[in-house]
Amino acid sequence: MARARSGAPRRRVRAGRSSRRHSLGGVLECLHLDGPTSRTQLTELTGLTRSTIAELVQELGQLGFVEERAAPLVTGPGRPSPVVHPRPQAAVVLAVELAVASVSLATVGLGGRVLARSRLARPEDDPAALVAEIAAAAAPLLAALPDRARVVGTGVAVVGVARSQDGVVELAPNLGWRGVPLGAMLDAALGLPGWLLVGNDADLGALAEQRRGVGRGVEHLLYVSGEVGLGCGVISSGIPLRGTHGFAGEAGHMLVNPDGRPCRCGATGCWETEAGSARLLARAGLATGSAGIDELEVRAAAGEAAACAALCEVGRWLGIGIGDLVNLFDPQLVVLGSVYGRLFGWLEPSLRDGVGLRSMTAMGGAVEVVRSGLVGEAALLGAAELVFDRLLADPAGAVRRRSEPRVAGG
Amino acid sequence: MARARSGAPRRRVRAGRSSRRHSLGGVLECLHLDGPTSRTQLTELTGLTRSTIAELVQELGQLGFVEERAAPLVTGPGRPSPVVHPRPQAAVVLAVELAVASVSLATVGLGGRVLARSRLARPEDDPAALVAEIAAAAAPLLAALPDRARVVGTGVAVVGVARSQDGVVELAPNLGWRGVPLGAMLDAALGLPGWLLVGNDADLGALAEQRRGVGRGVEHLLYVSGEVGLGCGVISSGIPLRGTHGFAGEAGHMLVNPDGRPCRCGATGCWETEAGSARLLARAGLATGSAGIDELEVRAAAGEAAACAALCEVGRWLGIGIGDLVNLFDPQLVVLGSVYGRLFGWLEPSLRDGVGLRSMTAMGGAVEVVRSGLVGEAALLGAAELVFDRLLADPAGAVRRRSEPRVAGG
DNA sequence: AGATTTTATTGCACGGCCCGACAAATTGTG
DNA sequence: CACAATTTGTCGGGCCGTGCAATAAAATCT
Secondary structure, eight states, X not given: OOOOOSSSOOOOSOTTSOOOGGGHHHHHHHHHHHOSEEHHHHHHHHOOOHHHHHHHHHHHHHTTSEEEEOOOSOOOSSOOXXXXXXXXXXXXXXXXXXXXXXXXXXXXXXXXXXXXXEEESSOOSSHHHHHHHHHHXXXXXXXXXXXXXXXXXXXXEESSEEOTTTXXXXXXXXXXXXXXXXXXXXXXXXXXXXXXXXXXXXXXXHHHHHHHSTTTTOSSEEEEEESSSEEEEEEETTEEOOOSSSOTTOGGGOBSOTTSOBOTTXXXXXXXXXXXXXXXXXXXXXXXXXXXXXXXXXXHHTXXXXXXXXXXXXXXXXXXXXXXXXXXXXXXXXXEEHHHHHTXXXXXXXXXXXXHHXXXXXXXXXXXXXXXXXXXXXXXXXXXXXXXXHHHHOHHHHHHSOSOOOEEEO | OOOOOSSSOOXXXXXXXXXXXXXXXXXXXXXXXXXXXXXXXXXXXXXXXXXHHHXXXXXXXXXXXXXXXXXXXXXXXXXXXXXXXXXXXXXXXXXXXXXXXXXXXXXXXXXXXXXXXXXXXXXXXXHHHHHHHHHHHHHHHXXXXXXXXXXEEEEEEESSEEOTTTOOEEEETTTTEEXXXXXXXXXXXXOOSSEEEEEEHHHHHHHHHHHHSTTTTOSSEEEEEESSSEEEEEEETTEEOOOSXXXXXXXXXXXXXXXXXXXXXXXXXXXXXXXXXXXXXXXXXXXXXXXXXXXXXXXXXXXXXXXXXXXXXXXXXXXXXXXXXXXXXXXXXXXXXHHHHHTHHHHHHXXXXXXXXXXXTTTSSOOEEEEOSSTTOHHHHHHHHHXXXXXXXXXXXXXXXXXXXXEEEO
């Protein structure tokens, strides 16, 4: 979308955001990510002229995605610029996160606002039963949507690897799944319009952190998530790393300790075996499950020796693995999510030691390692973003051909 | 790399190739990569119409980049489509590869044709002296260019990590360098117009394999290069993985064997220490240097025990590391280059064992592992491609503002 | 030689965007 | 309260890149 220029060189549409049809998506993306924005700010963000922005905003208004309101705040001299607000109900995504011991659901509106939440604590193991349970849980959320809300699709985060083409969960060891056509099953059970996209929870966590969490605007980002296993999502040059089959970033079975325990993947000393939350709980003498993490937190706060030792040891292995990944991906920021996010305070010291042990920070600047800012909802919000991405790629088209649902991986 | 067909809504320029000014670059890129192409083929490749292609080809002709010739071959009924040929001398890159024990130079024309080669066997160690030597070696190559040849820049591959912004070689342990402003030094010594771009040899090897080697058209590719150290370049979703500082893919210091030898990076059991060609020679009881590799090849062919054992052992460690990387990057193809390419036949069996040991090939299809198809010139050709990339991003602009050289990393 | 097939050329139209001029809305000042 | 200064929305004009359809050109087939 380059253009001939006559005056000063105008900045192109924001770097990293590739050209979209009509720039309509570009404008809507700004609003979706940055919230209400004045027209003038939009011209600065997109590099388009006032005329073009006016035209685009008008079209977005006609499509129902935005509404303009008078600027409430005093800005200084000059005519005030009206503020363009995204309308959450104009595009609603049903987001689902399949963790190991729980399922979270939420309806997320344009702009990223969570409209309502729901949670299943002890979900079924069998895929078919689980899908039915999810559909039942989704019904009240969807019923509670405001009138004239427009559902644009469903995003699903799953602890396992999802195939890009069709949303089949190839392998989810912690759920005991293999080759489950989750996308198609959910699509049939829910009967919702729009896309149904399935992605790995860590990949989606990375996406969410980059969009709405601590990694806003960071081009190269690593997200490490601890559920029962250990997941890792990578964003490089602003786009999620996918790989041929959509399995890129599966770092859980990277070698860190050949003297370590055998892993159920067949190899020994995998990162997950040494630093996964299952190992963390076992090392602290606790039972597996989310209740175990609560208990661990209590014991660590109380200064119990076994708990602290477990956190220290696991933190070190976590850091060693992260150090290797830092060398491989050269990220600007590493975000620790889910269980690791919760326990970040206790893991941090030994984790930083581990990172320093292996990463060649001498080469570049030191990497920043932080905890997630999305209080355990990273993967859920990421699942929603997956669907919003499709919408933003062609907002007008999404409205036009609504009755053409597509199931795919993320 | 699907292509557009008439009837259905036309796809924009080939997916993965972002929109370029005027689509001019897109057309020139097709010609640069695929060689002489008929106008009709160009419409199929780019998805543009005949009218547009005609206009673009005319403009490229006026700029001197291409010339049309009558179709020499019998095609069938109908009016024959003229074939558009890239003119090599219209854009010439001086490519330089700084290996450990040698320096290679070549002039490469548009379309990827190597116009002339040169080689320094025992180069100087000191950066300043080396740069002078390179400039002296480049002079006859440049003098031998055909009349009216247009030099568009210089591409440099170096065994070390080059900073993206300015082409400073941050760290090149095998050359004993640290913070050498190679880009600026070479630019000053050569005095050539256009860009001067510096990149890591493995990254550039990956680029070359994807453009002109065994990885043509492969979207996700891993290139493993053995010079003295061990380098690794990654191409994901068609674009080179860069990272914040341009250090992504630096897998040489990934942990593979904690029981292994200490590495000069400070850690122990790094991949490079176990599988680098230095280790290979040491294990076979040979002295370091390229002569050692020749000798190793002879002894292995003769069936000498120590040589075979070394190849087997190193091949296994190589495979283990590759297996981990396969999990991390999910490539479609792994290419072994430089020393590993030469010795591929002997390394292959134990290497495949090692890969199987760690990579979860059960998940997706098996990864293909092959030797480089560019007979030791991958990095050199990749360095040229680095510069061609800039040219193709805006061919008209490159002609317009020639006197504006820019030094940068690749 | 004429029919058929495939392709290049040409003129036209449209969409997306920039530009310049003008009107509108606000703040600051006498 | 009127005026200047400032900033912004609006409208008409125009350019550029590309698609579309009609026409001319160059080959093969019969």
